[in-house]
Amino acid sequence: MAYQCPTCGEAAQRGGDRTAQAAAGLVGLLLYSAFAGYSCAKCGKIERASFPPEVRATMTRNSVLMVVGALVLLVALVGLMAALN
Numbered sequence: 001m002a003y004q005c006p007t008c009g010e011a012a013q014r015g016g017d018r019t020a021q022a023a024a025g026l027v028g029l030l031l032y033s034a035f036a037g038y039s040c041a042k043c044g045k046i047e048r049a050s051f052p053p054e055v056r057a058t059m060t061r062n063s064v065l066m067v068v069g070a071l072v073l074l075v076a077l078v079g080l081m082a083a084l085n
């Protein structure tokens, strides 16, 4: 999912620290992505407030979906571990 930088129109990305994302694992990655800020390759960090309201609404919805996805994954992992023990 890509968003447009409100300043230059280039693609903006969530977060940016790939190493931290890899270290956190899949659940951490989802949670991290849900709350990470946005950055543009040209302008650097983008304030959430500078995005248009409809884009912010999409971001919020996607963040909620990511958190729900992370929780479902976590519950599935715990269930799997309980089943194996």
Ligand SMILES: [Zn+2]
Binding pocket: 005, 006, 007, 008, 009, 010, 040, 041, 042, 043, 044
């Ligand atoms: Zn930009």
